[in-house]
Amino acid sequence: MKNDVSSTAASSKASGHQHLALDQSGLDAARNSLDDGAVTPSYGPWRDDVVKLLNDALATELVCILRYKRHYFTANGVESPAIADEFLVHANEESAHADLIAERIVQLGGEPDFAPTHLLERSHASYDESTDLQSMVRAxxxxxRVAxxxxxxxxxxxxxxxxxxxxxxxxxxxxxxxxxxxxxxWLGH
Known part of the structure; x- marks a missing residue:
């Protein structure tokens, strides 16, 4: 078996195949800047951009939680109990998403932005104050879909x-x- 591996490696070198190998300089760099936690130099210039994208996603999730909660509490009509329950399930799942995103922002050395004054300007989704059940579902x-x-x-x-x-x-x-x-x-029920 050992000879098979050696002959495979030799034929790979002869055919110009590059072997997978870790970058030792990257490993050495990871030994420095311990205050950066999990963020090693290989994150390069993208870390700040990723944190911004995540803060915008966090704002979107928070606005969605608020919209779903409002709709949960204000839905009325014959079909409203089942649909309202679904709104609450979605609100709770969006809250779990927000928690994951905020945690990842901190892991990347950023600060999650929960400031209420910033939410609507950064959110990809809109808040909605519909009173009609079908309008709530549509919103x-x-x-x-935007998310x-x-x-x-x-x-x-x-x-x-x-x-x-x-x-x-x-x-x-x-x-x-x-x-x-x-x-x-639920649309059109």
Missing amino acids: NLIAE VESYRQMISLIGDKDPTTRRMLEGILADEEEHADELKD
């Missing part, structure tokens, strides 16, 4: 620059797509 579906699109764009922008953040956003995106599908099913 939430629009917001979920889906913004998370897709963030995932694309981040790419391999921050795999941990990308995976987190992919999980949130899957939830947002599920929310949109559920809301679409």
Whole structure:
């Protein structure tokens, strides 16, 4: 077996195949700047951009929580109990997303921006004060579709620059797509 590995390695070198190997200079750099925690120099110039994207996503999630909570408490009509319960489930899931995002911002050495005065200017989604149940469903579906699109764009922008953040956003995106599908099913009931 050992000879098979050696002959494979030799043929790889002969064919010009590059071997996967860690960058020792990157490992050495990780031994410095311990105050940066998990943020190593390989994050490069992208860390600040990622933190800004995440703070905008945090604002979006917080506005969505507020919109869903308002709709939960003010929904009325024959179908409202079931739909209102779904609004509450979505509000709680958006709250979990906000927590994940805020935690990741801190891990990256940033500060999560929860300032109420900044939320609407940074949020991708809108707040809504509809009183009609179908208008509430429509406003939430629009917001979920905007969230889906913004998370897709963030995932694309981040790419391999921050795999941990990308995976987190992919999980949130899957939830947002599920929310949109559920809301679409309530539209027109």
